[in-house]
Amino acid sequence: MKLQFNQDDEIFRREIASWLEENLSGEFAPLKFRGGPGDEHMFPEERKRWEQRLAEGGWTCVGWPKQYGGRGLTIEQQVIFYEEYARAGAPGRMGHIGDGLAGPTIIAFGSDEQKARYLPGILSGREFWCQGYSEPGAGSDLANVKTKARFDEAAGKWLISGQKVWTSLAHESDYCFVIARTDPDSQAHKGLGFFLVKMDQPGITVRPIEQITGTSEFNEVFFDDAECGAEDIVGAPGDGWKVAMGLLGYERGVSTLGQQMAFQNEFDEVVALARDNGAAKQPAIRQRIAQAHIGLKLMRYNSMRMLSGDKGDGSLQREALIYKLYWATWHRELGELAMDILGPEADILAAPPYELNRLQSLFLFTRSDTIYGGTNEIQRNIIAERGLGMPREKRW
């Protein structure tokens, strides 16, 4: 067990840090610290150009194997990449879903044809993805997916119908990966398919959801016989659950450390505020600030354990299982702390009619953290059932 990075890694750290410093300038300077959660709807075009700049530097898809055009970084280097990216305040990644989810899924489960077709657009920062997972009636319960895909033999295509919800940046995306039921009589985890669907087609309608923040970055996506080529299903019909579960693994990957560095930026802002407005002298606030700091450090240590694959007592699975519940709750509390440090000033907006300041946005937006991608309650069920072997909830 050791904490230090080796010398090569430290050299690598300086490389990415200086690349970012050099490139986050000029037209990209205004993007600093923008486009994160709660701010994802801002500067989409500029951030797409930024993705291309990243690609030119070889900084997209850094964890993909070299054979697929990735940079093939080690775990340590990926950690460093994400940390430095966030530390520099580089903007929220428009390419995140393609780079971190769609790409790795296609590499793991896709056909050669799919790899050839889709990976280059992700690598070059020119094609953007969104995910079609949650449904209005199903929440984050994939087993309850109602969206249907039927194969039209005549046209040789899949036709997808149904509704997805909580789809980030759907209106800015070129493709969506969609979980849909290929066998209409199937139940639960059986009979699902995993589809790669072009967004720009008549069968798809995107409707932004107006959020608690007054802004919209989540969407509802309606599929009405949306077309998907026969060649664009990942795996076979019925493999959807397996593919989706693999994908969930990627969500808890190295990018968590980048997320934490973004949290660190937010936390630093909260601390600076408390110092400025004198709240840092209030004992109760001091305790909460310390608690937030402790929570963030522990989040980092936990991720490091997760990434180091400590299987000491079968616990890789265990520390990964708690991760979503932990960070979502921590982040939500940070938002509350920020407001309580602001005190009555928490209620005063940056500008009329409804422009939130960054901390207000944090406060409101983090309410979604404990809801999307499996609510805290679902997470606790999962932990108890998969982590502790307790009985599953009965369906009525």
Add this chain to the structure above:
Amino acid sequence: MKLQFNQDDEIFRREIASWLEENLSGEFAPLKFRGGPGDEHMFPEERKRWEQRLAEGGWTCVGWPKQYGGRGLTIEQQVIFYEEYARAGAPGRMGHIGDGLAGPTIIAFGSDEQKARYLPGILSGREFWCQGYSEPGAGSDLANVKTKARFDEAAGKWLISGQKVWTSLAHESDYCFVIARTDPDSQAHKGLGFFLVKMDQPGITVRPIEQITGTSEFNEVFFDDAECGAEDIVGAPGDGWKVAMGLLGYERGVSTLGQQMAFQNEFDEVVALARDNGAAKQPAIRQRIAQAHIGLKLMRYNSMRMLSGDKGDGSLQREALIYKLYWATWHRELGELAMDILGPEADILAAPPYELNRLQSLFLFTRSDTIYGGTNEIQRNIIAERGLGMPREKRW
């Protein structure tokens, strides 16, 4: 809505206060502040004599109607009685179960013969009662009672077999009221009977439970064809649920205000300690002390609402429903606060081998508050189901 007691009530307050001051002296002086929860096993004989002294003064069964020998106090006067009793540090009532539960139940549901037979012993402070409610497998779920009562036609008696648990002071009691199943094929709330059973008989074995405190005041009670006269069932066979539910109402009666005064004594001790050892200067402790004070005041206001029968929006039931969960949680937290004020001294006992000081006893004993008489979890179920009309838990 008004808070003040009227002048007659204030005169009454002085009467009971001075009676207590006069009588809690001499042989009874050592009983001050003794015999409460966690200390109920102490001085049983002396406390039985105290009950007789109370009876001589007319201070047993103060809420019973005069026609049954009670003092017939108004609600306000009962409140005052219990408050002054606790304020004076008068000892934990050995007669509590008879006075507060068995007696009122017999008055409400019993036969004339039962009234004539059992009430005088309670009134005179010479016959003591315990309750046979909880069972090992059933927790506080009366519907799951397994103890059986079968009527022996030949002997003309009920024979009771089964096991009860968490029976306070069973070894000091003359009688026990027992819920048992009169119809062996019955389920849930049907087919129960409510029996008045003499403790001193071969069919009953009392086994003390050694508690977390190292002391024993709870017991297991084993019934092995214990006898109960045909005339000693309250109501008819099958009425047990109805009778028991009526009894639960008494448990949440005016004596709650006396309980709160005892809590106030404990709280005052905690505050004095914090002042003495300097913990009262620590901001986090200050917040918790204030919170405990607030919690206790609100407990009192809530009881006053409960007793005033505010049916404004059907809420008598509502504020009564939350009462157990509220006080049990508050009391448990008071125990934790006391330890945290003691700091490392919390671990040091009053004397070897295992003599707890009062606050340690409070800390350990209050762990049972959120368990017996319906755990916090059961209480929340009840609140949600009865108070909010949410669906009942399914049995598997």
Add this chain to the structure above:
Amino acid sequence: MDFAFTDEQQMIRDSAETFLKATSTSAAVRAAMSTELGYDAELWQRLCGELYWQAIHIPETYGGLGLSYVEVVALFEQMGRFLLCAPYFSTVALATNALLCAGSEAQKADYLGRICAGSTATLAFTRSRDWSVEGVSADFQRRGDEVVLNGEYRYVIDGHSAEFLILAAREQGCDQPSGIRLFVVTAEQAGLERQVLPTMDQTRRQANISLNNLCVPASAELEHGDWQALEKTLQLATIALAAEQAGAMQQLLDMTVAYTQERHQFNRPIASFQAIKHKAADMMLRSEVARSAIYYAACTADTALGDGNAFGADLAEAASIAKSWCSESCFSNAAEALQMHGGVGFTWEYDVHLYFKRAKASEHLLGDSSWHRENIAAMLLD
């Protein structure tokens, strides 16, 4: 002792419920909050003209209904429940109470009379997050028959629209509580500027007020307008705010129970999940205790108002107990309601967020829970 509404009180509460349910609907609230004024002037007229709520605890001598603070609290509870957008808190909880605590007979007759007639008013006293005596930073100087005021106020409820204001200021150069005095001034005059502040909670307006050599006649000084009167006013207002919070808590609970009964997941209403039931049970506990807190505080307030000299610890304690419980509890109920509503709770379309934002904003107004707990701790320990 009778800790329950009288029949008359119950009637007032019930009629408020009926009226507000019909008028302060989600659509009405959303319409009002998008206006600059922040409320529906017509509804305010009905409230004043038909129901006479603005005059509820103003003594009959001054044209009011002469009812007790219990009725006041009962109304605030229903207003909080239905998120009423109106200058009621500012006019009744702040200005009316200030006048009752600090005005001379003539001042009361004049200004309470105006309130009875439908005028709006508010109280301005702090410019920082400090709700204690140190928060008063505006100052005044006496110049012959005039008084000149300077300074700035923030978080002035309905400060942009109130027709007259009670201002707290301290005598220049005096940093003792004894230097604090209250003045009553009309809003539209030279030397007084006001600026509405955009707020996250759009159901209640706040403003900045700047005084630049504001000259007022000596008669504007409230006769008994010292720090004690201001403190008592703030305590009375704190109880009203807690009552709003208690009302909101109940509504959040009701909305949430209804939603979880309708919403199905895993083929069951989510209300059947124990985690949901237990959260709802805790919400109900908080809500019931909140009600006990505000009714008790209402009785205490009534005693304090009835006795002109009662500046005792009872009112301070009751107010701090009520606010410390209700602030945290209301936010907890709002947060749980949002969580239990799941995704839709996060949308602008559902009303949960309106309560959620109101809960956070009210939490900080007039002192948050820690602040009030420290007040209590000081009473107990120092």
Add this chain to the structure above:
Amino acid sequence: MDFAFTDEQQMIRDSAETFLKATSTSAAVRAAMSTELGYDAELWQRLCGELYWQAIHIPETYGGLGLSYVEVVALFEQMGRFLLCAPYFSTVALATNALLCAGSEAQKADYLGRICAGSTATLAFTRSRDWSVEGVSADFQRRGDEVVLNGEYRYVIDGHSAEFLILAAREQGCDQPSGIRLFVVTAEQAGLERQVLPTMDQTRRQANISLNNLCVPASAELEHGDWQALEKTLQLATIALAAEQAGAMQQLLDMTVAYTQERHQFNRPIASFQAIKHKAADMMLRSEVARSAIYYAACTADTALGDGNAFGADLAEAASIAKSWCSESCFSNAAEALQMHGGVGFTWEYDVHLYFKRAKASEHLLGDSSWHRENIAAMLLD
């Protein structure tokens, strides 16, 4: 970076688990805790003679195994899990660390050698609830070749039985941290009295120690024994204590999950109730995060021990993070375990109460969570 046990570390952890599961059984713990000594001397001999655990991180130069603090933490985790009654915390976490941080070469050779040979030892430094520099209240005076010590210590772990002790004292009349020095003394001598304290947590003994003109040779003064060395020792010990807590948390979780699977109510295993599942999930979360905290702290401690001059903020921060998380979390897990065990959790017969009491006692030793959070706050904010 590799934040996982090496194979060797894993082996040590696993063998500790196996050994303690077999030897530190419920019956063994109950037997040990009822003796005056507080532990089973025979088991201690096996631990020292067969397993050589007392020497685990003592450098090979002094006869130790020369392993890292990661192994130390791995052992403490298992000891906490099985509630081992032994003078291990006092000897290894307190005395050995003090000697490593403060001893001269000769002192280390001598006293660490004794520990390797199975001697027990402890550290005495405070007489109050104050774990900071102000807590050191005993004093010393140099008199020629002797030093005379006076004062009292409380909460001295295994102070009644340790064969030698490290004592912290401050030079008479000096209230600066710079006046603090450490001394090593054997337990049985004139001027040193010790009295075992009866404790609620019977699995760990504490004692009072009184010094009455205790005369020791000047050589008893540890060469580098200043406040910095003491502080570092306390931080290292704090990490060991947190590791015990993390181990206990895991055991509490395991016991509880097993119990709830067996226990039926309403015709279902209570483990099937969502309220129980969610509590268990939260216990697991706390437990996993605790492990991350102690392993990280172990690595930091190892660096600090390796570098004689490393008195940096890293160790202090890691220790405070670990202890603040583990103290509260361990008590929470114990409290929830007791609650979920229902009535039987309240009995002496079941083991839950042993963990529950240990959790509360350990929470206060070496600073509770608020105290450690305030340490962190001071680093961040002041």
